[in-house]
Amino acid sequence: MLPLAAVVAAVLAANVAAGASESTMRGVPNPQQARIDYMLKCQGCHRPDGGGDDRSNPPMKHVVAQFLGVPGGREFLARVPGVSTVDLDNVRLANLVNWTLYTFDAAHVPSDFRPYTPEEIGQLRRHPLRLERADMRARLVAGFTQERTETQTP
Numbered sequence: 001m002l003p004l005a006a007v008v009a010a011v012l013a014a015n016v017a018a019g020a021s022e023s024t025m026r027g028v029p030n031p032q033q034a035r036i037d038y039m040l041k042c043q044g045c046h047r048p049d050g051g052g053d054d055r056s057n058p059p060m061k062h063v064v065a066q067f068l069g070v071p072g073g074r075e076f077l078a079r080v081p082g083v084s085t086v087d088l089d090n091v092r093l094a095n096l097v098n099w100t101l102y103t104f105d106a107a108h109v110p111s112d113f114r115p116y117t118p119e120e121i122g123q124l125r126r127h128p129l130r131l132e133r134a135d136m137r138a139r140l141v142a143g144f145t146q147e148r149t150e151t152q153t154p
Contacts, residue, residue, distance in 0.1 A: 025114020027098035034092075034099030041086050042100075050104035058137065065108035070143035074128070076136060078121050084128035090118035097121065109122045 045057040052059035067073030
């Protein structure tokens with residue numbers, strides 16, 4: 001069994017390493033709080049790795065930042081029920097949404113990404129999506145392929 005000091009040192013080292021990579025996340029002033037908020041508010045449905053279940057809790061892993069590249073996608077991310085109705089203030093929610101984009105889909109975060117602000121989150125979450133959420137998501141996801149095709153066509 002490891003001595004307590006060794007366990008504490010390992011946890012601190014992991015947190016320092018994670019903090020180093022998270023420091024490049026624009027719009028994420030507190031990555032540790034975002035991680036905790038994700039664990040408490042999101043991972044029960046979307047799973048610890050953001051994998052979701054492809055039915056009622058869509059995956060975020062390798063997908064979520066692609067919404068930023070289609071018309072209406074940015075707004076959609078802040079209006080889905082789990083985001084718009086979560087019991088976090090707008091500052092923590094903007095921190096969490098920005099963190100989620102970088103954590104689960106950094107490869108698709110646009111180079112000119114404009115981080116969500118607390119003000120923007122506050123405005124968007126006033127109009128939460130309800131029953132139309134699934135149809136809207138399907139239309140936006142279909143746009144991912146269309147956007148890729150249009151940018152690859154000479």
